[in-house]
Amino acid sequence: MSTFLQACVNGLLMGGFYSLMGMGQNVIFGVMKIVNFCHGEMLMVGMYLTYFLCTTFGLDPYLCVPLVAIIMFFLGAVIQHTLITPSLGTKSFTNLLFLTVGLGLLLSNGALVLFGSEYRTIPTSYSQVYINLGPVTLALPRLISFGVLIVVSIALFAFLKYSTIGKQIRAVSQNPVGAEVVGINTKRIYILTYGLGTALAGIAGALLTGFYTIFPTAGASFGFRALIVVVVGGLGSIPGAFFAGIFLGLLETMVALFISPSYSDLIVFVTFIVILVVRQLIIIRRK
């Protein structure tokens, strides 16, 4: 029983990361209808950025989170303005595919050149502190990360629902022509949206460093899972991404617990394909 609860808690925690990644991907997809294939690499950049800030300035990894968010926001905004917006004009999906895939390769190989392939961690005084919550034991960094993840997710919901820019982001994703009719500057919303998505990936990266190793391809599995989350939760749907992320995290740990940890990737992908096929069949049936 307690191992089961433990697995649930771990699943929820990883699921929170998948949710955050999926929501970032979905905000970008909703507004520009492009799949951001370098989303996972942005998480990795967030990790190295945290590592850099911690080792250079002696900051605590969790204190770096807001800094990383701001820096990543600007990185995303610049990439959108200089690279993605000009390619959107060409209306060529392949251009954008190569652009974001290429950016991802550039970032992971850049990290390899700059930091080498070794695995790095950020040691903290509390990384080995464990908290007992009834039958479950949690490393303190995981607990803090989970708390921050939830706060960030709620803040994102509230931002999109109530703020002026959040409403404009939703307006552009639902109807770009209508957005122009009411005078929304879509180019500006593109910049803010890509910045926001990139910042969310960066936050996920920063929060991971408390208990996860840092290496140049650390983002790949998160990037891929973000795609699964987006497809399962519904393209463009923020609540859908949130719940799909949690579901994916729980699924992984349950497979690891009841079957074998080495099967968890396999089963995740099989589930993904099954959901895709079933959904397609439902769509065909309706027609």
Next chain:
Amino acid sequence: MLKVEGLRAGYGAVNILWDVAFHVDDGEIVAILGSNGAGKTTMVRTITGMIRASAGSVNFNGEELARHNSRYILDKGIVQVPEGRQLFTEMTVLENLEMGAFNKQRKEHFAENLRMVYQWFPKLEERAKQAAGTLSGGEQQMVAVARALIGMPKLLILDEPSLGLAPNIVDDILNVASTLVRQNGISVLLVEQDITKALACANRGYVIENGHIALDGTSAELAANDHVKKAYLGI
């Protein structure tokens, strides 16, 4: 109020509008009539800054607007109810109306303007919290008109408000437009294929064919014109 001269515009290399010229005076309802593909919507998009004119001028109250972006033109008071309504279907009716308040001044007047549009369209107050996409076609058109009115137009452009709607709803909407012209002194540019309805409501009209202005005159003159009768009214 609005004076358009020598307007040329199109999509990419394809030119659609050829030297379009017309004017709308203060407190007038002017109809733009034409069949499918004549270039009416292209003209609306050009005047509202959604596509750039390649030549010509759009003079609004003495200011040249042809090279400005859509936000600037909205600020000046040209607001459209676009073809196909272009609502934010997953947002509530109220959120859609909020989106119509595009600048600081419109936001400041939002509460009073909201009360006004609810008086025009009481249905919308009942449906305020409902997603706009779940409304009937007529109700959605009301949201589109209300959203434009929240933008406090000096010139209101209606692009085919009759499209797919029952006649009585179209009458309601045209009635609101006429009353606003009388009470608030705004002007209306009414783009329509339904010539009978449009001429009944408008003071003057222009007929656009293949991107050219082919005819113009008062509503009575156009209704009596042989070409209009044959080509558009089937008489």
